Amino acid sequence: MSTEDPLARAYANLRPKVLQRLLDMRATLDPSLGRLDEPTARAQISAVLEHLGNFLATGDLGSHRAFLQTFLAMRAAEAQGPAAVLAMLVAVGDTAAQVAQDELAGSTDGAELTLLLTRVTATTARAVNDLVAEELARRVGQWNELAMRERKGQSS
Amino acid sequence: MTTAQQGLRVAGDTNVGKVRTTNEDSMIVDPVRGLYVVLDGMGGANAGDVASQTARDAIKEFVMQRRLTMEPRALLEAAIQHGSATVFEAAQQSRERHGMGTTVVACYVVDPKRAVVAHVGDSRAYLLRNGRVQMLTRDHTIVEELVDRGLLSAEEAERHPYKNVLSRNLGAKPDARVDLVDVELKPGDRLMLCSDGLYGYASAEAIQYLLGSGDAPEHVARDLIDLALRGGGGDNVTTIVIEAPQPLPSSTQVVRTSGAIAWWQHRARFLQIARDRGLPKNPIVRGLDPEEALELVANSLCQAIFHDLEKSTGVNVWTFAQNIAGGWFERSGEWAPLRALMDILATSARAVVDEIGVADANLGFLLSVAVSRALVVAELAIGGLLADRLNRVDAELIKVHAAMQETILDGQIDTSQDSALEDTGDRFIDRPTVPFMRPDRPVSGPGVSSELIAAIEKTITIARGRTSPRAELVKQILASLETIAIDATGNFASAVIAAREIYGIRSVDDTGIMPLFDALDQARIITAASVHQISAPDAMRAKVLRALSGAHQRLVGATTGLVLEAVAPYSDRLREVQAKTGELRDAVAKSERKRADLERKWATTIDNSQPWEKRGTTEW
Amino acid sequence: MSDVDLVEAVRVLRDEVLDTVEHGDRDPPGAEVFDAIVSALTIGGESIPGLDLTLHDSVARRLAWGDSEEAVLQDAEQVFDRLMIAIERSLADPPDRMVVIEAATQVAVTVARVVSLAAVARASRDRAARLREEMAQKQLEVVLEKQRSSIVRMELETEP
Numbered sequence: 001m002s003t004e005d006p007l008a009r010a011y012a013n014l015r016p017k018v019l020q021r022l023l024d025m026r027a028t029l030d031p032s033l034g035r036l037d038e039p040t041a042r043a044q045i046s047a048v049l050e051h052l053g054n055f056l057a058t059g060d061l062g063s064h065r066a067f068l069q070t071f072l073a074m075r076a077a078e079a080q081g082p083a084a085v086l087a088m089l090v091a092v093g094d095t096a097a098q099v100a101q102d103e104l105a106g107s108t109d110g111a112e113l114t115l116l117l118t119r120v121t122a123t124t125a126r127a128v129n130d131l132v133a134e135e136l137a138r139r140v141g142q143w144n145e146l147a148m149r150e151r152k153g154q155s156s
Numbered sequence: 157m158t159t160a161q162q163g164l165r166v167a168g169d170t171n172v173g174k175v176r177t178t179n180e181d182s183m184i185v186d187p188v189r190g191l192y193v194v195l196d197g198m199g200g201a202n203a204g205d206v207a208s209q210t211a212r213d214a215i216k217e218f219v220m221q222r223r224l225t226m227e228p229r230a231l232l233e234a235a236i237q238h239g240s241a242t243v244f245e246a247a248q249q250s251r252e253r254h255g256m257g258t259t260v261v262a263c264y265v266v267d268p269k270r271a272v273v274a275h276v277g278d279s280r281a282y283l284l285r286n287g288r289v290q291m292l293t294r295d296h297t298i299v300e301e302l303v304d305r306g307l308l309s310a311e312e313a314e315r316h317p318y319k320n321v322l323s324r325n326l327g328a329k330p331d332a333r334v335d336l337v338d339v340e341l342k343p344g345d346r347l348m349l350c351s352d353g354l355y356g357y358a359s360a361e362a363i364q365y366l367l368g369s370g371d372a373p374e375h376v377a378r379d380l381i382d383l384a385l386r387g388g389g390g391d392n393v394t395t396i397v398i399e400a401p402q403p404l405p406s407s408t409q410v411v412r413t414s415g416a417i418a419w420w421q422h423r424a425r426f427l428q429i430a431r432d433r434g435l436p437k438n439p440i441v442r443g444l445d446p447e448e449a450l451e452l453v454a455n456s457l458c459q460a461i462f463h464d465l466e467k468s469t470g471v472n473v474w475t476f477a478q479n480i481a482g483g484w485f486e487r488s489g490e491w492a493p494l495r496a497l498m499d500i501l502a503t504s505a506r507a508v509v510d511e512i513g514v515a516d517a518n519l520g521f522l523l524s525v526a527v528s529r530a531l532v533v534a535e536l537a538i539g540g541l542l543a544d545r546l547n548r549v550d551a552e553l554i555k556v557h558a559a560m561q562e563t564i565l566d567g568q569i570d571t572s573q574d575s576a577l578e579d580t581g582d583r584f585i586d587r588p589t590v591p592f593m594r595p596d597r598p599v600s601g602p603g604v605s606s607e608l609i610a611a612i613e614k615t616i617t618i619a620r621g622r623t624s625p626r627a628e629l630v631k632q633i634l635a636s637l638e639t640i641a642i643d644a645t646g647n648f649a650s651a652v653i654a655a656r657e658i659y660g661i662r663s664v665d666d667t668g669i670m671p672l673f674d675a676l677d678q679a680r681i682i683t684a685a686s687v688h689q690i691s692a693p694d695a696m697r698a699k700v701l702r703a704l705s706g707a708h709q710r711l712v713g714a715t716t717g718l719v720l721e722a723v724a725p726y727s728d729r730l731r732e733v734q735a736k737t738g739e740l741r742d743a744v745a746k747s748e749r750k751r752a753d754l755e756r757k758w759a760t761t762i763d764n765s766q767p768w769e770k771r772g773t774t775e776w
Numbered sequence: 777m778s779d780v781d782l783v784e785a786v787r788v789l790r791d792e793v794l795d796t797v798e799h800g801d802r803d804p805p806g807a808e809v810f811d812a813i814v815s816a817l818t819i820g821g822e823s824i825p826g827l828d829l830t831l832h833d834s835v836a837r838r839l840a841w842g843d844s845e846e847a848v849l850q851d852a853e854q855v856f857d858r859l860m861i862a863i864e865r866s867l868a869d870p871p872d873r874m875v876v877i878e879a880a881t882q883v884a885v886t887v888a889r890v891v892s893l894a895a896v897a898r899a900s901r902d903r904a905a906r907l908r909e910e911m912a913q914k915q916l917e918v919v920l921e922k923q924r925s926s927i928v929r930m931e932l933e934t935e936p
Binding site for chain 3: 252255299302307315316317318321550554558664665666668669670676677680681684685687693694695698701702705706708712713715716717719722727729733734736737740741743744748750751754755757758761
């Protein structure tokens with residue numbers, strides 16, 4: 001993470017508080033997250049928070065999509081649907097913005113960081129839906145192909 | 157119904173749903189005593205409503221009588237246990253009600269700042285605070301208990317086929333283990349109690365937005381019911397909404413209201429920007445003239461944001477996004493136009509907010525955050541619809557895949573290049589199997605004297621005569637029963653061989669298996685009736701029935717054994733595929749760690765003088 | 777023997793037919809089958825309404841707790857066998873024995889049907905789950921491929 005970007009630095013300082021708040025409320029974020037043991041939940045949430053920090057520094061949407069697509073695929077392999085994943089990611093962003101507002105109230109950095117985190121959450125939600133729509137299009141294609149083969153099989 | 161108690165506002169509502177014919181839910185809304193309870197009954201032949209009403213009345217009576225002499229937690233726990241004992245006793249007294257039970261979730265409001273919540277089963281309590289909903293209860297299901305004991309992982313729990321089977325309810329035993337939680341109520345909090353007919357048919361996000369809408373509890377309760385009905389309404393649904401006294405307007409709310417006003421005052425500008433960015437040309441509004449398109453879409457969003465700003469909620473934007481996207485998807489619309497439309501609205505809204513910010517930086521900041529938040533809410537609503545579509549497409553894929561299995565086995569589809577279509581054989585054909593041997597089971601039959609054999613043969617002859625000429629399978633079963641009954645070897649080989657012949661070739665699904673068991677059951681009824689018709693003393697008839705029933709039981713057991721053999725490969729293949737998924741996950745996780753390390757390194761080299769959204773250029 | 781007396785005469789055989797002593801407070805395996813037989817005797821008739829549903833619920837609970845279909849079936853067979861032995865000794869009247877045998881056979885066929893249908897449902901779920909796993913695998917494969925390209929690019933960009 002860039003050491004020169006003040007907002008990224010402010011976020012880095014707040015990360016432990018954000019992590020703790022998310023761990024405390026993890027069962028409400030997502031029942032399946034609530035069932036994980038603390039070390040596993042901590043690792044999963046930390047990965048999201050770390051990436052968020054990098055994204056705050058780089059603004060690189062391509063890299064952000066990379067992370068999100070990986071995150072979605074991994075959660076899908078754990079039988080987690082995309083709506084639940086989206087809700088979790090939004091909750092992480094919301095919590096980070098809330099902590100920024102609480103801890104840095106009155107400071108310029110606080111206001112800017114809150115706004116940036118809120119925009120990042122909106123970007124995240126948009127990107128997740130785009131990725132899900134792509135996956136949906138792939139499966140619709142697969143369905144159409146299978147349905148055609150099945151019809152051919154029935155008519156022969 | 158809405159009532160007030162010490163500044164609380166409360167409302168409850170219930171509905172039978174769209175599928176059931178009886179409402180087995182019941183509730184208590186008792187503001188005088190501060191007691192609010194939702195119950196969801198279960199049990200065949202309408203015993204469920206008896207169970208929930210019996211428990212409801214018992215709990216209410218107990219609280220009425222003891223509330224002045226017991227401490228709140230102890231009172232609620234004891235009341236629920238009394239309910240369980242009452243239901244259990246009622247179940248013992250009537251055969252038809254044996255096994256009936258009910259779930260319960262209860263809230264006892266001690267004062268406007270304190271409540272106790274108790275539950276048994278999977279009816280739930282939620283708390284809305286500062287716009288976020290959290291569950292106060294954890295479902296008492298077998299799966300959750302297995303996870304708690306470390307016998308099931310979180311991931312296995314997600315996939316578990318019986319994840320809704322309860323581990324606790326009122327009435328199964330005289331006493332019940334009750335979970336209790338103390339809740340400190342803060343101004344503006346909302347508690348919601350509900351049966352599974354709500355959360356089973358409505359998304360968590362939608363519930364959150366409705367609960368946080370700021371509308372009066374009776375409207376919220378009714379809207380929650382409507383939400384469940386729109387989601388399918390497959391079960392009875394009941395909900396009670398309890399609202400703590402509202403806080404006094406704060407300075408934050410005053411600023412929020414000015415933000416809403418400023419936003420509204422700029423609506424013409426918003427519409428203009430949206431028009432300039434091409435909204436009227438978007439395929440979603442094709443056929444409408446530009447003014448209509450702007451009114452329908454842009455103005456609706458403008459109003460939604462205004463109302464949400466006023467009330468600090470997201471329900472209006474949520475509803476807007478659901479309506480637009482839902483309507484488009486129903487017309488089989490593609491993703492790209494919807495994304496383009498949402499982007500036009502987003503950039504237009506941001507442009508307006510930037511203009512407001514030039515004149516008033518604080519207001520601009522507030523509105524920037526609010527608009528970003530609104531866009532998140534819209535994406536959440538759309539995300540829910542996308543996820544539903546994905547589930548439906550997956551279900552269709554599975555259906556087509558299953559239908560293709562039949563065609564594959566007939567050799568009509570080439571599967572050589574598609575491993576997803578391979579299967580291990582749905583039909584029990586000529587695979588030699590070891591007979592279903594049970595050497596540990598004693599020969600329990602009455603012995604096979606020649607007299608008994610003759611009586612058995614007579615019985616089967618009568619049974620054949622009672623069987624319809626077209627019921628070939630039943631006749632085959634009767635013949636098998638005769639063979640098995642007179643087999644004195646005791647190793648059940650005859651039962652297995654007979655089962656194989658009867659099973660024949662059939663698909664491993666309900667259509668294939670049900671006729672088999674229907675025929676076995678018919679044979680049972682005919683055989684039993686025929687035994688009563690043979691001319692023999694009662695003692696001999698009893699021996700014949702014992703022999704034939706024993707044969708029947710072995711045949712049925714062997715047949716079930718064959719079904720279990722036929723389904724075994726499905727589990728095996730699933731395990732293989734799951735192992736491969738595990739390996740892939742490990743590979744992706746390892747790769748992601750490497751990518752994240754590089755990303756971190758790269759972040760330190762980034763040029764921060766560039767605007768944020770122009771810094772990185774990774775393609776993905 | 778009257779119907780009520782017959783039901784009672786069978787009910788008292790519970791401890792003998794099930795391994796109640798071994799299991800203490802917990803419901804012993806096969807209890808759901810024995811209780812269904814008593815229920816069938818109480819209601820009577822060649823086809824008991826609600827028997828399928830009752831047994832479906834109790835079998836579902838056992839399967840949810842992790843018992844296999846084989847175990848449920850074996851327990852049902854054991855209950856049947858033990859009951860046949862027990863009534864041979866305890867019911868002197870052949871017509872009474874016949875009533876019990878008919879009820880027990882009805883329950884045996886129903887349990888087998890319920891277990892078979894549960895197994896078939898499991899096969900269907902397993903097949904659907906396998907397909908979902910394969911779809912998830914495709915997603916992971918796409919991601920892995922993209923990650924590899926991304927790593928190569930980033931390694932080049934972060935080289936000193």
